[in-house]
Amino acid sequence: MATMAQGIRLALHYAEENLGLTDVFGEDVGPPLGGVFTATQGLKCAWNSPLDERGIIGTAIGIAMAGGRPVAEIQFCDYIFNTIDLLKLAGNMRWSSYGSWGLPLVVKTPVGSGIHGSIYHSHSFESVASHIPGWKIVCPSNAIDAYGLMLSAIADPDPVLFLEPKALLRAKTPDLIPGEPADEKELNRRINKPVIGDTTGWQPDWPDVQPAFVPIGQAAIRRAGTNATVVSYARTLPLAVKAADQLASEGLSFDVIDLRTLYPIDMPTLRKSLHKTRRLLVINEDTEVTNYGEHLIRRLTEEFFYDLEVPPRLLAGKDVPGIGMAWPLEAASVPQAQDVTEAMRDIATQPGRAAAGEWPLIPETFFRNR
Amino acid sequence: MATLDAARKRRIHDLMVKTRLTEETAISMNKKGEGHFWIGGAGEEAFGTCLGLQVNKGQGPDHDFLHLHYRGGPTAIAMGVEPIDHLRQMRATASDPFSGGRQFVEHYAIPEWNIVPVSPTIETQYTMAPGTALVQKRHGGHGITIVTGGDAGAAEGDFHVCLTWASRPGNELPLLIIVTHNRWGISTASSSQWSTTSLNDLATPFGIKNSRVNGNDVEASWDAIAQAMDYVRTERRPYCLQADVSRLYGHSSASGANRIEGEPDCIALFEDQLTAEGIVSRADCDAVWDRWRAQIRSAYDQIHREPYPDGTDIWKHIFAEPVRT
Numbered sequence: 001m002a003t004m005a006q007g008i009r010l011a012l013h014y015a016e017e018n019l020g021l022t023d024v025f026g027e028d029v030g031p032p033l034g035g036v037f038t039a040t041q042g043l044k045c046a047w048n049s050p051l052d053e054r055g056i057i058g059t060a061i062g063i064a065m066a067g068g069r070p071v072a073e074i075q076f077c078d079y080i081f082n083t084i085d086l087l088k089l090a091g092n093m094r095w096s097s098y099g100s101w102g103l104p105l106v107v108k109t110p111v112g113s114g115i116h117g118s119i120y121h122s123h124s125f126e127s128v129a130s131h132i133p134g135w136k137i138v139c140p141s142n143a144i145d146a147y148g149l150m151l152s153a154i155a156d157p158d159p160v161l162f163l164e165p166k167a168l169l170r171a172k173t174p175d176l177i178p179g180e181p182a183d184e185k186e187l188n189r190r191i192n193k194p195v196i197g198d199t200t201g202w203q204p205d206w207p208d209v210q211p212a213f214v215p216i217g218q219a220a221i222r223r224a225g226t227n228a229t230v231v232s233y234a235r236t237l238p239l240a241v242k243a244a245d246q247l248a249s250e251g252l253s254f255d256v257i258d259l260r261t262l263y264p265i266d267m268p269t270l271r272k273s274l275h276k277t278r279r280l281l282v283i284n285e286d287t288e289v290t291n292y293g294e295h296l297i298r299r300l301t302e303e304f305f306y307d308l309e310v311p312p313r314l315l316a317g318k319d320v321p322g323i324g325m326a327w328p329l330e331a332a333s334v335p336q337a338q339d340v341t342e343a344m345r346d347i348a349t350q351p352g353r354a355a356a357g358e359w360p361l362i363p364e365t366f367f368r369n370r
Numbered sequence: 371m372a373t374l375d376a377a378r379k380r381r382i383h384d385l386m387v388k389t390r391l392t393e394e395t396a397i398s399m400n401k402k403g404e405g406h407f408w409i410g411g412a413g414e415e416a417f418g419t420c421l422g423l424q425v426n427k428g429q430g431p432d433h434d435f436l437h438l439h440y441r442g443g444p445t446a447i448a449m450g451v452e453p454i455d456h457l458r459q460m461r462a463t464a465s466d467p468f469s470g471g472r473q474f475v476e477h478y479a480i481p482e483w484n485i486v487p488v489s490p491t492i493e494t495q496y497t498m499a500p501g502t503a504l505v506q507k508r509h510g511g512h513g514i515t516i517v518t519g520g521d522a523g524a525a526e527g528d529f530h531v532c533l534t535w536a537s538r539p540g541n542e543l544p545l546l547i548i549v550t551h552n553r554w555g556i557s558t559a560s561s562s563q564w565s566t567t568s569l570n571d572l573a574t575p576f577g578i579k580n581s582r583v584n585g586n587d588v589e590a591s592w593d594a595i596a597q598a599m600d601y602v603r604t605e606r607r608p609y610c611l612q613a614d615v616s617r618l619y620g621h622s623s624a625s626g627a628n629r630i631e632g633e634p635d636c637i638a639l640f641e642d643q644l645t646a647e648g649i650v651s652r653a654d655c656d657a658v659w660d661r662w663r664a665q666i667r668s669a670y671d672q673i674h675r676e677p678y679p680d681g682t683d684i685w686k687h688i689f690a691e692p693v694r695t
Contacts (some may be wrong), residue, residue: 022505050538054497055531062501062515065486066431070501086497089489097479097487098470099687134688157690217693264693 001184002177005169006191007143008039008108010177010209011150012071016045018211019154023063025049026056026073034193036075037110037169041193042204053079057086057107061093064105069154074109076117077125077163084132090159091134106153106160111139112235112285113334114167119322121166122330124286126262129161130295136216137262139163141237143173145260148214156216163262165234179209219266221273225253227348228279231270231296233259236283236315236335243341252348262292267299274304280312281347285334288316309352315343374592376649382423382588383644384658386415386637389444391662392453393619395670396460396475400623404674405460408627410476411441413618414550416636417585418444420592421548424599425449425516427483431509435484435502437495437517441550442488443476445518449483453662454669464679470686471679492555493519493526496547500535503543503608512603514544522555524569536608537576545608546598547573550585552617557625573610585613586636588643 002010015021024030024040030048034041049056053074060072074080080087087107094102113122129137136158140146146164153160172184181187190205222237223244232240237258244254255273259266274280280300282293293314301312317323317334324330335343374382393412400408411418422445426434438445443456455467462471468479469487479487486502489495499517506513523529529549536545549569553560560567570580579601583594591613598609616633620626644650685692 050534052531052534054528055500055535058494058497058528058531059501059504059535062437062498062503063505064501065498066435066502066505068501068505085491086494089491089494093487094689095687096469096472096477097687098466098468098472100468100479100481101487102690136689136693264695267695 001172001174002143002180002187003170003172004140004143004146004164005037005039006187007147007173007177008150008164009041009043009191010180011147012040012043013206014209014211015151015154016043019151020069021045021071021154022068023047023070024073025070027051027075029073032199035073037164037166038192039164039169040073042191053083054086057083057090060105060107061086061090061103064103065101069104071106071108071154074107076121076123077109077111078120078123080109080125084128087132087135091132093134094158095134102157103159104157106162108162108164110164110166110169112165112167113323113330114235116325116327116330117166117323118325122323124284124317126163126284127286127290127292129163130263130292135159135161136264137161137163138216138260139165139233139262140260141165141168141234141258142171144175144177144212145214145220147177148212149216149260151211152213152216155213160216163234167235168238177209178212179207181207214260217261217264217266219260219269220258221255221269222258223254223256225255226277227252227254228281228344229255229257229270229273229277230281230283230344231257231259232283233262234284236285236340239335239337239340240283240344242337243344246341247345247348250345252345254344254348265296270296270300271303274300278304278307278309278352279347280308281315281343282313283315283335283340283343285317287319288314289319291316309354310347310350313343313347315339373596374589379588379644379649382419383640383650383655385419385448386444386640387658388453388662389415389419389447390637391659391666392447392456393443395453395457395666397619397623397627399457399460400627405462405475407474407623408460409440409474409622411443413552413616413633413636414441414585415444416588416640417550417591417613417615418442419448420588420595421445421516422448424595426513429482429484431506432511432513433484434513435486435499435506435515437486437499437502437515438478438488439492439495439519439523440474440476440488440490441520442478442518446478446485451478453666454672457669457673458676461673462678463673463676464683465673465676470683492523493528495519496523496528496532499532499545499547500543503536503545507541507543507606514546514599514602516546516548518548518550520555521549521551521553521560521564521569522558524549524572525555525563529572533573533576533578537578542607544602544606546602547578547608547610549610549612550615551612552615554617554621556621568612570610570612578608578610580610582612582614585615586634586639588636588640
């Protein structure tokens with residue numbers, strides 16, 4: 001019953017003991033805070049850096065060059081944009097040196113909306129990140145995957161960007177990480193730093209967690225169905241799962257694919273599903289213009305153009321400069337539960353080519369909230 | 371403090387000539403259309419050679435890490451880079467050992483000597499150097515990190531990043547921060563950008579020991595580097611050294627790569643000194659030039675028999691293992 005933040009913390013603990021992890025660093029990453037989401041509490045190799053994103057990424061690159069295995073944190077992805085050229089250099093280091101310099105480093109950063117973060121704590125980053133070749137990009141939507149993907153990211157010989165959906169960081173996962181105490185309270189007592197009282201000298205009592213690597217590049221099917229393929233990740237993934245469960249009462253079923261790794265893309269899983277359903281909906285919350293989901297749709301449309309029953313669709317964030325502080329503004333900016341449910345119902349029920357005998361029109365409901 | 375004996379001076383002179391002719395061959399190749407772009411360190415041979423010869427060369431944290439900028443040719447050639455490999459990268463042949471024909475010339479990447487990949491960005495190396503230095507600080511021993519950049523690169527925020535991360539109280543790093551000051555950033559005069567000519571002074575508020583040297587003077591450069599290195603190696607703390615150097619052929623081929631009148635030529639100055647000291651004669655100097663001219667000509671001829679990379683090569687080395695997409 002760990003939260004995603006706890007899953008990440010347990011993975012970092014396992015990695016500093018067993019995978020050669022040398023540094024976990026960034027703003028507020030070390031004691032006393034252990035990260036603004038507490039994902040780095042209690043770690044031996046966690047330390048606080050200057051509030052300097054370029055220094056964080058540059059130093060991580062240098063540590064990796066010298067044989068270390070760092071996990072660097074940018075506290076919110078909203079603050080990663082001034083490091084883009086350094087991320088590009090990290091991504092092309094192996095290629096530009098014709099294979100002689102690899103960089104085993106991980107950059108973790110919280111992404112997305114859902115915590116009333118306003119304009120500068122709600123950005124998404126996957127669309128920009130996927131324009132930086134040489135990086136693998138992962139994005140878990142539950143604690144088990146967060147644990148396993150972090151282990152895989154740290155063990156990987158190449159740069160890995162670990163996107164943390166901040167809306168899910170405190171969400172609990174019913175399944176247990178191997179070695180995790182079954183009693184949620186016991187886990188909290190052992191690894192959560194007390195929030196009140198004198199915490200001087202506090203040390204976690206780590207459970208004996210075992211490795212459970214989630215391979216990079218492997219999606220997971222959260223719900224299986226036949227009426228449409230829904231591809232998502234991060235905050236919108238559990239919304240799609242919930243909608244699939246709800247729409248079952250209407251006789252609709254969906255393949256809900258949790259992409260988990262955004263690059264490299266698990267195309268075989270996507271192809272297999274689309275062969276079956278012939279309808280595709282991609283859901284994320286990044287702004288819709290030049291959205292990462294558009295790439296998925298382009299790739300799959302090129303392969304399945306003559307097989308698709310209806311036009312593939314993207315449900316994404318509105319193309320506005322930021323997410324406003326007031327809740328109605330945030331709700332109007334990024335997909336909410338009702339938007340997801342309606343989009344899934346629409347894609348599944350729209351008359352298909354076979355039934356219509358011609359290319360179908362997109363139903364008006366799809367545009368209603370755009 | 372003159373620490374150079376006659377044999378060492380002759381060795382330095384030899385390497386300076388070797389470097390200059392390598393650079394001038396690369397410039398010539400660009401002008402003849404045999405290489406798309408030239409950039410390099412012609413004019414920085416005095417300081418760069420003295421730096422390269424004092425590097426603790428090797429792989430891993432026991433040895434020095436070098437984060438060079440794109441005028442690091444004199445340093446790399448003094449460390450052992452051969453002209454033929456430099457020219458291979460200039461021509462972008464498949465045999466270019468540093469990048470397989472992917473990078474500009476003088477963009478070395480040599481893991482066996484801790485020379486990390488050189489980037490066309492003028493300043494990003496200043497952000498990465500604290501990382502290798504941090505590993506060396508923990509590792510102990512005498513290995514240090516050396517980062518070089520120009521006065522133009524020092525105007526970027528990354529120079530400030532380097533000073534900050536190198537000097538955190540209790541976490542001072544064994545990092546030698548070098549600014550080779552040639553008074554230009556492409557066509558922007560340094561005098562129009564900086565209110566000081568001593569950029570090493572920027573290190574003072576960070577508590578970083580610093581100094582300035584005439585980078586066209588071999589003996590002064592050797593001693594300044596030796597003193598700075600000794601401090602960083604033994605104290606395990608940063609040091610900032612500015613070397614005033616010449617830019618003999620302008621910024622790059624983009625600005626014509628023509629010889630700039632009025633710039634002091636460190637090799638000519640050094641030859642004047644060596645002959646005045648009776649260490650070499652003019653004939654000896656000419657012989658050095660002739661020997662390297664012949665050898666580099668041979669290298670030049672060789673690389674023209676070597677192929678360019680195949681277009682399918684672009685897919686190699688994106689990741690350690692090919693990935694399925």
